[in-house]
Amino acid sequence: MTEDPAKYSANLCDICGKNPATIHFTQIVDGVVTKMHLCADCAKKKGIFLDEFSAPPFDILGKFLSALALPQKEYRDITCPNCGKRLSEFKKDGKLGCSECWSAFRNDLIPLLEKIHGIKIRSRSRSAKKTSQVQSEIKRLQELLDEAVEKEEYEKAAELRDEIKQIRGEGKNRKEK
Amino acid sequence: MKFADFAARPCMWLSKDTSSFYLSTRVRFARNIKDFFFPNRASSAQQLKIRNLVFEKISCLKYWKTSEKILLEELDITDRRFLMERHLASYDLVFKDKISGLIVGEREMMSIMVNEEDHLRIQFFGRGSSLGDTLNLALAREREISRIFDMAKDPELGYLTACPTNVGTGLRISFLVHLPALSIGGYIGDVIESLSRIGIVVRGFYGEATKPYGDFFQVSNQVTLGVSEAEITEKLMAIFSQLEDASVKATDEILKKRKIEIYDSIYRSLGICERSRKISYEELMRCISYIRFGLMIGLALPVDGEKLNKMLVMSQPAHIEEREGRVMSPIERDRMRSEFVREILG
Numbered sequence: 001m002t003e004d005p006a007k008y009s010a011n012l013c014d015i016c017g018k019n020p021a022t023i024h025f026t027q028i029v030d031g032v033v034t035k036m037h038l039c040a041d042c043a044k045k046k047g048i049f050l051d052e053f054s055a056p057p058f059d060i061l062g063k064f065l066s067a068l069a070l071p072q073k074e075y076r077d078i079t080c081p082n083c084g085k086r087l088s089e090f091k092k093d094g095k096l097g098c099s100e101c102w103s104a105f106r107n108d109l110i111p112l113l114e115k116i117h118g119i120k121i122r123s124r125s126r127s128a129k130k131t132s133q134v135q136s137e138i139k140r141l142q143e144l145l146d147e148a149v150e151k152e153e154y155e156k157a158a159e160l161r162d163e164i165k166q167i168r169g170e171g172k173n174r175k176e177k
Numbered sequence: 178m179k180f181a182d183f184a185a186r187p188c189m190w191l192s193k194d195t196s197s198f199y200l201s202t203r204v205r206f207a208r209n210i211k212d213f214f215f216p217n218r219a220s221s222a223q224q225l226k227i228r229n230l231v232f233e234k235i236s237c238l239k240y241w242k243t244s245e246k247i248l249l250e251e252l253d254i255t256d257r258r259f260l261m262e263r264h265l266a267s268y269d270l271v272f273k274d275k276i277s278g279l280i281v282g283e284r285e286m287m288s289i290m291v292n293e294e295d296h297l298r299i300q301f302f303g304r305g306s307s308l309g310d311t312l313n314l315a316l317a318r319e320r321e322i323s324r325i326f327d328m329a330k331d332p333e334l335g336y337l338t339a340c341p342t343n344v345g346t347g348l349r350i351s352f353l354v355h356l357p358a359l360s361i362g363g364y365i366g367d368v369i370e371s372l373s374r375i376g377i378v379v380r381g382f383y384g385e386a387t388k389p390y391g392d393f394f395q396v397s398n399q400v401t402l403g404v405s406e407a408e409i410t411e412k413l414m415a416i417f418s419q420l421e422d423a424s425v426k427a428t429d430e431i432l433k434k435r436k437i438e439i440y441d442s443i444y445r446s447l448g449i450c451e452r453s454r455k456i457s458y459e460e461l462m463r464c465i466s467y468i469r470f471g472l473m474i475g476l477a478l479p480v481d482g483e484k485l486n487k488m489l490v491m492s493q494p495a496h497i498e499e500r501e502g503r504v505m506s507p508i509e510r511d512r513m514r515s516e517f518v519r520e521i522l523g
Contacts, residue, residue, distance in 0.1 A: 024274035025257065028250045035274065083214045095294070097218030099209065099329035099337045102344075112341055113334075118376060119403035121333075 013039035080104040138164055179252065180259050184499035187490045188263065189284045190302035191353075193482035195472035198424050199417075200353040200393070202308055203264070204315035205300040207338045207347035208322070209329040215339040216275055216292040224276035224292050231291045234325050235280055240287075240318060247279040255504060259495035261383060264302075268383075269293050287318065294339045295347075297322070308417075312350065312410055334402065345402030350413055351395045353382075354420065357470040358427035360392040361439065368423065376400040377416055382462075391462030396420070428474060443471035447478060450488070450518050455511040458493060461518065465489055484521050492517050 013021045019039035027034050078087045085097030087105050096102060102109065110121050141164050148157035190201045209215060213227055228248075235241045249257070249271065260266035260279065270277050270293040278291040290298040299319055303311030329337040336347040343349070359365045369379040382393040396416065398409050431439060446464035449456065456464075469485055471478050490496065492514045498505055501513065 023272045025254075025272055026250045026274055026276075027253060033250075037274070083218045085218055093217070094341070095217045095339045096215060096337075096341070097339075098214045099211065099331075102331060102334065102337050109341060113344065113402055116342055117345070117400045117402040117404075119400075121403075 011037050013037065013042050015039075015042040078104055078108075134167060138167055141167075178499055178502055179256050180499045181502060183263065183285075184259065184491065184496045187483075187487045188302075189286060190304045191486045191490065192304045193486060195469055195482040195485065198355050198421065198473070200304075200355060202303040202311045203300055203351045203353070203395075204303070204312055205298060205349045205351070206315075206319050207295040207336065207343040207349075208297040208299065208326070209337060209339070210296050211327040211329045213296065216277075216294065216296065217339055219292075221276055227296050228276055228278045228291050231289070231297060231326075232278060232280070235289065235322070237325065238321055240321070241280065241282060243283055245281045247281065249277045249279065255495050255498045259499050262490075262493040262495050264383065266290055267293060267298075270298075287315075289322075295343070297326075308350065308410055308414060312406065316406065342399065343401050346404070346406060346409070348401055348406055348409060349397050350409060351380075351397030352413070352417065353393065353395055355391075355393050355466065355469055355473075356420070356424060357392045357466050357473075358424050358431055361435075361470075362427040362431045364423070364427055365392075368420075372396070372416065373399075375412075375416075377413075390459060391464075391466035393462070393466070432474065439470075440476075443467045443476065443478075447471070447480070451522050453515050455508065456515045456518065457507075457511050458514065461488065461492060461514065480522065487521055488518055 011021045011024075013019050014037050016039060019041060021037035021039050023036070023038045023040070023043050025036055027036070079085070080097055080101045081104060082100030083098040085101055087108060090096060090101070090105060096105070113119075114121055141160050145157055145160040145164065148154070148160060190203075192200050210227060210230070213219060214223060216224060216227075219227065232246050235244070236246075247260075252260075252271075257266075257271035261268060261271060263285070265281055265285065265288045266279055267290065270279065270290045275292050277293065280289040280291070282288060285302070287299070287301045289300075299322060301311065301315035301318065303314070331337055335345040338344050338347055356365060356368075359368055372379055376399045378397050378399045380395045380397070382390045382395070396413075398413060400409070404412075446467035449464050450461070450468070465485055465488055468478060468480055469482075472480070472482070472485075491500075494507075494510055497510050497513050497517070505513070
């Protein structure tokens with residue numbers, strides 16, 4: 001079963017049904033699975049005292065951090081091709097969904113990282129991941145090209161050669177930017 | 178309830194030396210395994226897969242052979258709070274609905290949270306103020322772990338984490354410190370603010386998302402990217418000695434200006450611990466703070482660091498409930514707590 005974590009934050013308390021649930025847990029007693037979603041007030045009434053660990057004030061940190069870097073005005077929402085996390089979701093919860101998010105949202109993350117960590121990250125147009133993707137693509141085309149030449153399919157070979165050239169050329173142009 | 182044994186002993190990593198404001202060091206690494214979604218995005222099935230993988234592979238490591246593996250879903254609320262009180266788990270691990278786990282190493286000096294914000298949160302404790310030793314040990318253990326997993330890494334940024342505040346080294350070093358003089362003198366706010374400007378975070382006794390109790394604070398680095406482990410250590414050591422200087426100065430000043438008031442608070446706190454019949458944990462923390470301050474400034478009180486540590490750790494609410502083996506009302510706990518404290522002091 002796939003669970004949408006974003007749902008949890010919107011979940012209401014199991015008991016009062018009014019306040020947002022902040023305490024979530026699954027418990028298994030004698031093989032029976034119980035899921036609990038409680039708000040702080042109802043938890044308290046049930047004798048679950050969490051005063052020592054006051055309601056997490058640092059939850060707002062995530063929002064604060066993303067607000068730092070991302071302009072409040074209109075922005076283009078991007079979706080991570082790997083895990084489906086959206087940039088707008090990241091803006092809300094401050095959490096990346098997978099390691100590919102780091103590539104997908106890179107342009108938005110770099111200024112944020114520079115603010116958090118107080119350093120300058122040298123700008124580059126493509127992430128290393130992308131560079132390696134490009135290289136493997138070139139390698140793949142090169143192999144096809146060699147194969148075509150061997151089979152004396154020169155027309156196809158010419159197409160492939162141009163394709164490689166284009167990718168390489170594009171890379172150069174990006175570097176110059 | 179599962180942790181009666183744990184609850185009957187104090188934490189090994191707390192320093193007994195009351196002449197210093199320093200209590201312990203914690204070194205923590207955030208790591209994620211390649212090709213899996215981060216816990217906040219992973220499905221329950223994936224979370225379970227990660228936990229199984231981590232539990233299985235960790236068991237092969239020499240220093241983790243005798244470790245205890247805990248499945249969070251088997252725990253009741255008291256158990257969960259107990260792990261937080263013990264500083265072994267965080268709020269995120271115990272009260273966010275994920276398939277999570279905890280591995281506790283020998284003598285509770287190291288632990289691994291599985292499926293907290295990141296797949297692995299590996300932490301090490303040390304009680305010697307020699308940060309270098311603790312860090313070297315932690316680094317050695319961490320390397321053994323990172324070697325058996327294929328961790329998510331970026332050639333430019335370093336270790337990739339769910340939150341941008343941890344990316345890079347994934348390393349957070351924190352000191353648990355006791356700063357009564359700065360607090361009584363009214364300087365603590367300024368100290369926290371000026372530290373935050375240079376990338377040092379001050380948090381409460383239980384770390385992230387908790388409020389400070391009894392002037393116990395966690396001081397840690399915020400910056401994890403673009404710095405080496407050695408640079409983080411160096412910076413924190415500098416902060417450490419500056420905090421020490423500031424503490425000494427504040428102590429001198431408040432003792433010069435408000436000696437009677439402070440002595441009164443110290444002895445009054447001892448009196449409360451020795452004589453009261455019910456006491457909340459918050460009040461006890463305040464008393465422990467004053468008593469510890471009394472020892473720090475050289476008063477001959479009938480307590481020592483060991484007893485104070487016992488009071489500090491073992492009279493926390495879930496510790497009391499674990500030892501008794503049942504859930505209690507706050508009033509009942511307050512009564513048990515004062516009994517326990519008197520027993521230690523008696």
